[in-house]
Amino acid sequence: MEVLAETLNIRKSYEKQNLFSKKKEKVPAVNGVSLKIQKGCSVGLVGESGSGKSTLGRMMAGLETPTEGQVLFRGQSISNISLRKMRPLRRNIQMIFQNSSSVFDPSYTIGESIAEVIKNSEKVSKKECLGKIETILEQVGLDTSYAQRYPKELSGGQRQRANIARALVLHPEFVVCDEPVSSLDYSLRKQVLTLLNDLRNKFGITYLFITHDLNCVPYVCDIMAIMYAGKIVEQIDLKNNSMQNTLHPYTSLLFSCIPAKVPAERKKCTIESIIDTTVIPDSNHCCRFFLRCPHYTERCINEEPLLKEVANGHFVACHIV
Amino acid sequence: MDEDDEHMMQIKIQAIKKLNVWFRSSNGIINRIFTQKAPVFGLVIVALIIFIAIAASVIAPNDPLKVNMSMRLEGPSSLYWLGTDNLGRCIASRLIWGARMSLIYSLCVLGLMMVISIPIGLLSGYAGGRVDTFIMRVTDIFLSLPTFLMALAIAGTLGPSAKNMIIAMASVWWSSYARIIRGMAMQMKQQDFILAAKAAACTHSQIIFRHILRNIASPIIIMATLEIGSIILAIASFSFIGLGAQPPTPEWGIMLSDSKEFIQTQPQLMIYPGIAIIITVMAFNLLGEGLKNAIQD
Amino acid sequence: MQYKIDKGVRSENVILDIRNLSLDYVMPDQNIHAVIDLKLVARMGKITALVGESGSGKSTVALAVMGIQDKNAIISNGEIYLAGTDVLSLPKKDKRSYISNRVGIIFQDPIDSLNPLLTIGEQLVETVLIHEKITKNQARTIALNQLLAVSLPQPEELMKKYPFMLSGGMCQRVMIAIASVFRPLLLIADEPTTALDVTIQAQILHHLDSMRKRDGTAILLITHDLGVVAEIADDVCIMKDGHIVESGTVDDIFYNPQHVHTRQLLAATL
Ligand SMILES: Nc1ncnc2c1ncn2[C@@H]1O[C@H](COP(=O)(O)OP(=O)(O)OP(=O)(O)O)[C@@H](O)[C@H]1O
Ligand SMILES: Nc1ncnc2c1ncn2[C@@H]1O[C@H](COP(=O)(O)OP(=O)(O)O)[C@@H](O)[C@H]1O
Ligand code: SF4
Ligand SMILES: [Mg+2]
Ligand SMILES: [Mg+2]
Numbered sequence: 073m074e075v076l077a078e079t080l081n082i083r084k085s086y087e088k089q090n091l092f093s094k095k096k097e098k099v100p101a102v103n104g105v106s107l108k109i110q111k112g113c114s115v116g117l118v119g120e121s122g123s124g125k126s127t128l129g130r131m132m133a134g135l136e137t138p139t140e141g142q143v144l145f146r147g148q149s150i151s152n153i154s155l156r157k158m159r160p161l162r163r164n165i166q167m168i169f170q171n172s173s174s175v176f177d178p179s180y181t182i183g184e185s186i187a188e189v190i191k192n193s194e195k196v197s198k199k200e201c202l203g204k205i206e207t208i209l210e211q212v213g214l215d216t217s218y219a220q221r222y223p224k225e226l227s228g229g230q231r232q233r234a235n236i237a238r239a240l241v242l243h244p245e246f247v248v249c250d251e252p253v254s255s256l257d258y259s260l261r262k263q264v265l266t267l268l269n270d271l272r273n274k275f276g277i278t279y280l281f282i283t284h285d286l287n288c289v290p291y292v293c294d295i296m297a298i299m300y301a302g303k304i305v306e307q308i309d310l311k312n313n314s315m316q317n318t319l320h321p322y323t324s325l326l327f328s329c330i331p332a333k334v335p336a337e338r339k340k341c342t343i344e345s346i347i348d349t350t351v352i353p354d355s356n357h358c359c360r361f362f363l364r365c366p367h368y369t370e371r372c373i374n375e376e377p378l379l380k381e382v383a384n385g386h387f388v389a390c391h392i393v
Numbered sequence: 394m395d396e397d398d399e400h401m402m403q404i405k406i407q408a409i410k411k412l413n414v415w416f417r418s419s420n421g422i423i424n425r426i427f428t429q430k431a432p433v434f435g436l437v438i439v440a441l442i443i444f445i446a447i448a449a450s451v452i453a454p455n456d457p458l459k460v461n462m463s464m465r466l467e468g469p470s471s472l473y474w475l476g477t478d479n480l481g482r483c484i485a486s487r488l489i490w491g492a493r494m495s496l497i498y499s500l501c502v503l504g505l506m507m508v509i510s511i512p513i514g515l516l517s518g519y520a521g522g523r524v525d526t527f528i529m530r531v532t533d534i535f536l537s538l539p540t541f542l543m544a545l546a547i548a549g550t551l552g553p554s555a556k557n558m559i560i561a562m563a564s565v566w567w568s569s570y571a572r573i574i575r576g577m578a579m580q581m582k583q584q585d586f587i588l589a590a591k592a593a594a595c596t597h598s599q600i601i602f603r604h605i606l607r608n609i610a611s612p613i614i615i616m617a618t619l620e621i622g623s624i625i626l627a628i629a630s631f632s633f634i635g636l637g638a639q640p641p642t643p644e645w646g647i648m649l650s651d652s653k654e655f656i657q658t659q660p661q662l663m664i665y666p667g668i669a670i671i672i673t674v675m676a677f678n679l680l681g682e683g684l685k686n687a688i689q690d
Numbered sequence: 691m692q693y694k695i696d697k698g699v700r701s702e703n704v705i706l707d708i709r710n711l712s713l714d715y716v717m718p719d720q721n722i723h724a725v726i727d728l729k730l731v732a733r734m735g736k737i738t739a740l741v742g743e744s745g746s747g748k749s750t751v752a753l754a755v756m757g758i759q760d761k762n763a764i765i766s767n768g769e770i771y772l773a774g775t776d777v778l779s780l781p782k783k784d785k786r787s788y789i790s791n792r793v794g795i796i797f798q799d800p801i802d803s804l805n806p807l808l809t810i811g812e813q814l815v816e817t818v819l820i821h822e823k824i825t826k827n828q829a830r831t832i833a834l835n836q837l838l839a840v841s842l843p844q845p846e847e848l849m850k851k852y853p854f855m856l857s858g859g860m861c862q863r864v865m866i867a868i869a870s871v872f873r874p875l876l877l878i879a880d881e882p883t884t885a886l887d888v889t890i891q892a893q894i895l896h897h898l899d900s901m902r903k904r905d906g907t908a909i910l911l912i913t914h915d916l917g918v919v920a921e922i923a924d925d926v927c928i929m930k931d932g933h934i935v936e937s938g939t940v941d942d943i944f945y946n947p948q949h950v951h952t953r954q955l956l957a958a959t960l
Contacts, residue, residue: 121887122857135591155596162594169592174585179607185593188603192594228744238593255884257744257914259958284887287960329892331917333959335940338921 073110075147076246076278077132077165081106082141082151083302084127100354101127102138103302111245114272114279116293118286118326124302125282126170129248132280133167134158145246163193166239170250170282172232176223182234183219186241193242208241209234212267229260236264243275250282265291286326290315295385298323301352301360309385319382319393321365359391367392432683438676446493455483457490457643466659478648478662479655482641488669490643495673498555498638499624503617505563510570511606511613517571518578519601525575535568541627548636558637562627573616577609619681622674629670645670694769694776704771705875705908706732706755711768713747713754724750726932728768731925732876732908737898739911739919739940741955742929748912751929752878755910757789773875791821794869798881800861804853810837810864811849814871821872836867840897859890866897873905880912895922916959920944928952 085100101124109115109132117125130136131143134150143151145165150158169175176185186205190196196204206216212233223231232255239247252268253261269292271277281293289296290310298306298320306320318324332338352360359377362368369391377389445452454474461481469476474485517528547561581587582605590600631637632646640647645666652662713725724747732738742748753759755770757777769776773792780788797803805813814833815826822829830849837845840863853861862882869877879898883891899922901907911923919926919940927937928951936949947953 120889121859130588133592135588155591159594159596162592167589167592169585169589171585175589177586177590177604177608185589188590188595189593192599238589258916259743259914259955262958262960265960285960286888291960326888329888331891331895331915331921333917333920334944335920 073113075108076111076145077109077280078144079105079107079128079132079138080142080144082128082131082138082143084124084131084136084138084140100302102131104141105299105302105304107132107297107304109246109278109280111278112276113294114281114292115295115297116281116283116289117297117299118283118289119299120284120326123299125284125299126250128299129167129250129280129282133165133248134161135167159192163242164245165248166242166244166246167248168236168239168250168252170254172228172235172255173223175235176231178223181220181222182226185223186219186234186238189238189241204241205237208237211271212237212240213263229256229264232256232260232264233267236267240271240275240277244277246278246280248280248282251284252281253288254283254285261288268292286315286330298326303360303389304379304387305361305389307379307387312385313383317383317386319386319388320390321367321392322361325364431679432687435676435679435681435683438672439680442492442673442676443496445489446496449489449493453483453486453489455486457482457486458641459483466655475665476661478651479659484648484662484665487643487648488645488665491645491648491666491669492673494638494642494644495625495628498559498628498644499621501559502562502566502624502628503621505559506567506570507613507617509563509567510574513567514571514574515578515601515606518575519582519597519605521579521582528571529575532568532571535565536572538565544627544631545636548631553636553639555638555642558628558631562624562631570616574609574613577612578605581605581608615681615684618677618684622677622681625677626670626674629666694771694779695774703734704731705734705773706730706910707769707771708751708755709769709771711751711754711770712766713750713759714764714766715760716762716764724763724932725754728929728932728934730910730927730934730937732910733925734875734908735902735906736924737902737909737911737922738925738927739913739923740927740929741913741916741919743914743955746929747932748929749880752795752880752910752912755789755876755878756793756795757785791872792875793878794872794874794876795878796862796865796869796880796882798884800858800865800885801853801856803865804861806853808852809849810851810853810856814849814864814868817868817871832871833867836871837864839870839900840864840867841893842867859886859893862886862890862894863897866894866901870901870905870907874907876908876910877901878910878912881914882911883918884913884915891918898922916955928955 081104082102083100083104084102085098087096088099103124105128107115117128119125127136131138131151134143134145138151141151142149145161150161150165176182180188183205186208187201190201190204205219209216209219214230214233214237218226218230218234223234226234232252236252249268253264256264265288268279272279272292279292281289283289294309294311296308296310296315297304298318300322306318306323308315308318318327353363356376358374359365359368359372362372365372371391375391377391379387379389382388382393454472459482461477464473464477464481465479467473467477467481473483475488476484478484478487513528517525543565544558544561547564548557551557551560587600587604590604595603628637629644629646629649632644633650635650638644638647640651648666649663652659652666655662708728708730711725711728712723715722715724728751730738730740730751740748740751750759750763754763754765755772759765765778768778770778772789775788777785777789804810808816811830811833814836815829818824818829818832819826833849834845837848842848842860842863853864856864877898882898883894886894895918898909898911902909911918913919923940925937926940926943927934928943928949929935930951936943936947936952943952944956947956
């Protein structure tokens with residue numbers, strides 16, 4: 073199968089100004105990720121907030137420059153090229169942003185914002201452009217009259233649909249979806265996931281689907297990757313393996329936090345390992361999860377676990393598996 | 394009890410923040426300006442002044458420059474509404490023409506200032522890095538100069554004239570504007586929709602002009618409105634000390650200056666232009682404040 | 691002054707009893723009926739979930755109970771019995787202190803709900819001092835214990851920090867600490883976990899759960915997430931367009947839903 077997008081051991085750290093002293097702290101957001109995304113094989117990226125999902129997504133969408141490593145799109149490096157060189161690639165790489173309330177320029181209508189994407193990538197007449205906007209709005213389930221509205225005049229759910237429409241209007245090959253449903257109502261959530269799935273089947277779009285909700289993953293993804301503290305700790309091919317077969321203690325923790333579906337499935341809240349999510353050992357010579365891991369051993373403190381294949385298409389980075 | 398109230402107020406403020414989405418739709422900016430009295434008052438006066446300035450040649454009862462030595466220091470009459478000055482010129486006509494001159498001069502200063510500061514501020518804020526550091530050092534130099542003295546020096550060396558006064562004021566005052574605009578551009582640059590614009594394949598110039606400038610345009614306009622008052626005041630002061638517009642131009646500062654000698658015997662000569670200046674400055678400030686409040690949530 | 695008091699309410703451990711509440715938002719062109727004839731009961735030590743889609747009027751109810759509804763809101767009908775007294779019948783000056791001494795509230799957006807200019811410590815101590823006549827040092831001790839109770843690490847350090855230095859989950863736990871510091875009879879949690887991720891959600895739910903067990907607080911939990919409801923709620927009210935369309939125990943709602951809308955909501959869970 074053809075590799076669409078690929079990262080080669082990318083890292084990104086942000087400089088954070090310490091409030092009380094002059095020196096700048098380096099915050100590593102992504103810490104050495106190699107990920108291959110094949111055409112037609114969408115990847116779900118799951119992790120807690122702050123684990124670096126959005127940063128990885130922005131780099132794969134060519135919107136941020138990695139501090140180290142390369143991002144390739146169809147074999148061509150996109151990690152360090154100018155806006156102008158990036159332009160022709162844009163129609164095939166798009167991004168649905170996390171925060172739909174701030175990703176639309178408040179001084180333009182939804183229609184104008186979508187038209188901008190079209191006009192920047194294609195020579196089209198005004199009428200064709202309008203036609204495209206109406207088609208995509210209908211496809212995401214919005215009335216065409218919403219094109220004349222300003223972003224603040226839409227409710228959260230509607231804005232998120234417009235956000236999706238803008239990213240998908242050109243039928244790109246690769247779309248980074250950054251928590252597209254997290255801000256949505258439960259009933260809308262299912263609708264939007266179904267929509268993303270339909271569009272994928274219709275136009276052959278490949279997604280990098282970022283979420284912190286494990287429940288969403290099987291709806292749109294073929295591969296699930298679990299991210300913790302800037303690293304992928306588990307990657308599992310959902311076509312050959314069941315989602316329940318995951319092995320990493322962090323993945324188990326994420327599963328155990330999903331609320332019950334019905335009252336009978338209630339668990340006695342076990343939160344021992346949930347606490348202290350803010351403290352992450354900043355070292356490359358230990359497992360970054362060991363402070364929260366119920367199974368940690370001596371080895372975990374002295375040696376960093378690497379991703380190894382435990383079954384066909386199933387990789388785990390943990391010493392005890 | 395008071396503290397209790399404060400606690401509730403805080404909760405309430407937060408709640409209102411949550412709900413101000415609705416406020417925005419039902420209470421547009423226009424609505425909000427008109428619910429306040431002071432800014433409307435300011436707007437009315439400003440509109441009146443602009444009208445007077447435009448229609449000066451029609452409204453003014455006499456030629457503002459015509460000297461009539463036989464009619465010196467007359468009291469008000471049906472021909473000379475406010476009387477005449479020490480050279481027998483019609484005070485009312487000079488005041489009316491003065492409005493026109495004040496507005497023209499201040500708009501020139503403002504325009505020139507904007508032409509310099511907007512591109513520089515935008516560039517500095519958007520480019521960041523070394524470009525920004527360099528530009529900011531330069532503006533620092535300008536900012537550290539005492540504005541008035543500097544403008545005095547320029548007007549002094551280039552010679553006193555209205556044109557030189559405008560150049561002097563603009564070339565000194567642009568720097569603080571450039572700084573503010575840079576700040577706004579930097580803030581805009583961090584907004585998510587700029588990232589979205591990049592994803593939409595916009596070029597840098599499209600981002601700067603379509604997205605950043607468009608969004609900071611209204612604060613810039615407000616800033617300008619707030620500034621017109623002080624510019625008018627500065628222009629009058631320059632003319633008063635003889636470095637701005639030159640006599641016999643009908644200008645409020647010059648009228649003040651001309652009436653210096655008669656402050657004991659004919660105080661009204663000084664009071665009329667003084668009142669004109671105060672009213673104009675206040676009207677622009679009221680309007681600017683109102684605009685500012687209306688735009689902020 | 692004669693307040694409306696209902697003694698019967700008091701005996702059955704009912705903390706909040708909303709009866710036939712109707713609330714309209716007055717707009718220039720129309721009136722929006724945001725809450726219509728709403729009945730809701732929250733009992734001591736129980737979690738009552740108010741569930742509905744966005745725009746169904748859930749937050750409006752919360753604001754009305756707190757007495758901080760918007761200026762353009764008019765309560766056209768109904769009573770809100772809080773600890774046996776109808777707060778709508780209280781005179782304005784008593785109302786505020788009556789409510790704020792008995793009800794705590796946490797909002798959906800944790801970072802927005804804290805004062806950005808004060809440290810966490812200052813805000814907590816201030817809240818303690820408002821409700822109790824004690825010295826500053828005593829208040830500090832209470833505040834520290836409070837932060838420990840919501841399992842925030844290094845509370846001493848945390849007291850010195852400003853809200854923007856904390857993550858969303860930490861802010862929300864600080865909000866719970868602040869809202870529970872004076873042991874309110876009722877805690878209103880308006881979508882407390884919607885903006886947070888699953889692990890932190892589990893934590894927050896745990897703290898709400900321990901709060902009602904420890905202090906016997908009645909909790910009104912506003913949410914659109916039926917998973918959260920299934921996890922910790924005791925009673926559930928399903929709201930749609932300002933009406934309560936169905937209410938009952940959590941088992942009734944999940945295993946024997948009566949109303950179409952309830953079934954729709956249940957079907958929409960992933
Ligand atoms: N522009 C930035 N400047 C400084 N630090 C940043 C920036 N963007 C992200 N970070 C930091 O990098 C880390 C990873 O951030 P990222 O936003 O990618 O996480 P995430 O998994 O998407 O979380 P969330 O679910 O909250 O969006 C965090 O510690 C964050 O504080
Ligand atoms: N201040 C207000 N002015 C006008 N309409 C309002 C106001 N506050 C809420 N509404 C309307 O009341 C309804 C319920 O809103 P809300 O209580 O926020 O619901 P939820 O919490 O379920 O999202 C919505 O239709 C909303 O538009
Ligand atoms: S390597 Fe050790 S500490 Fe890390 S997840 Fe595995 S068992 Fe836990
Ligand atoms: Mg994110
Ligand atoms: Mg709400």
